[in-house]
Amino acid sequence: MAEEKKTKLYTELEKYVENLDSPPKVFERGNIIRGKVVQISKGEMLVDVGGRAEGVVSGKEMKLDSKKLDKKPG
Secondary structure (H helix, E strand, C coil): HHHHHHHHHHHHHHHHHHCCCCCCEEECCCCCCCCEEEEEEEEEEEECCCCCCCCCEEEEHHEEEECCCEEEEE
16 A cells, blocks of 8 residues: 555656646636546535646636536546
8 A cells, every 4th residue: 555655656746847847837817728627525626737736616617608517527
C-alpha cells in the first residue's frame, strides 16, 4: 500500500515538473473551457481543467447554450 502511494506521488510530481516549463493557463470569467469532473459535492463540483490546480464550479454554472452537461465524475 505504501509503495502504491509513493508511485502515485512520483507520477503526480513528474506531471507537475513537466508543466513548469509551460506558462500557466489563464481563465477569465465567461470563458468556455473543457474539463474533467473530479468530485461532486452538494451544489458544486471540483473540475480538473488541465492546469496546475483544480477549480471549484457551482453546479448551476455548468451549462452551455442552455443545455445541461454531463455532471458526473470521470
